[in-house]
Amino acid sequence: MAGDDLNxxxxxxxxxxAGILPEPARVLVAAHLEIQAVNRPKLLAFETLAGDLLEKIEPAPMASRESRLEEIFLSKVDTSQRAERPARPKNALLPPSLRDFVGFExxxxxxxxxxxxxxxxIVGDFDGFEVSFFWxxxxxxxxxxxxxxxxxSLVLDGAFQDARGRYGPGDISVADDSVDHRPIAENDRPCIGFAVVDAPLKLTGSLRQMIGDLIG
Structure with missing residues (x-):
């Protein structure tokens, strides 16, 4: 999965x-949509666009076409079910997709x-990605x-800020080798999140700054 394609x-x-995300990233986006219903219409717009593009593809032989139509139909049913799920309970920190993926509360x-x-x-490695929770x-x-x-990174509770802005519950932070940041949790409560990474991070701060962060 190219980082430039998902920045x-x-x-x-x-x-x-389009159904082409690796499983850990798919779960992260599903959880984002469950927390922030405001982005579900955007998902439907992308699905409509994908459907329009499929209609322009030259028809496949009948057997494979029926198989593909069945796959699309099942995918649409699953998406509809995701979109119509009730809001998560107020006492549940993990949205349903994330709870189902990790198997615990x-x-x-x-x-x-x-x-x-x-x-x-660290939950584990899936499809070449390290999956973890952070506090x-x-x-x-x-x-x-x-x-x-x-x-x-998907924020589940609390919030953090960096030079790019503020990330609160349901927000996704996307970072790659073009981003050099120093996330800071807000003062009112811990920041809890879910992270999916495909390579280690690289420290960039000065030694003095790092020591200050560690003992501050």
Missing amino acids: TVDALIAHYA AEDIPWKTKLPGFKEY IRPGRAVPAHTHKGCEF
């Missing part, structure tokens, strides 16, 4: 509509402290870094 949330949703996440004020749980203490800054590949 915006719209691009992620378009690939999701937020309160069961076995956090491990990685840095002062920063906890993580950032209120007001804590994550050391400045860039990425050797792609990183998609």
Whole structure:
């Protein structure tokens, strides 16, 4: 999956509509759409566009065409079911798609402290992506870094800010080797999120800044 093809949330949703996202990224976008219903019409628009493009493709032999139509029909049914799901319960931090993927609730996440004020749980590797949850203490800054590949982060609770803006519940941060940032959790509550990455990050801050982030 080329990072240049997925450097915006719209691009992620378009690939999701086309059914060509790797499973971890598909789950992340599905969870985003469950939290932020405002983007579901955008998904439907991309699906309509994909349908229009399919109609322009030269008809396939009858057997394969019937098979393809069945696949499209089933895909549309699944999408409709996703779009019509009721809002997540107020006491459930993980949206349904994410709960189904990891197999547990937020309160069961076995956090491990990685840095002062920063906890993580690595779910595992799927389709060449490392999947994890992260927890950032209120007001804590994550050391400045860039990425050797792609990183998609979905905020589940709380919020963080970096030079690009603010990311709150349901927002997706898309970062690659063109992004050098230093996320800072807002002061009122921890920032909890779900991350999908295909390569390690690379620290970029000065030693003095990193020490300040670690002991601050």
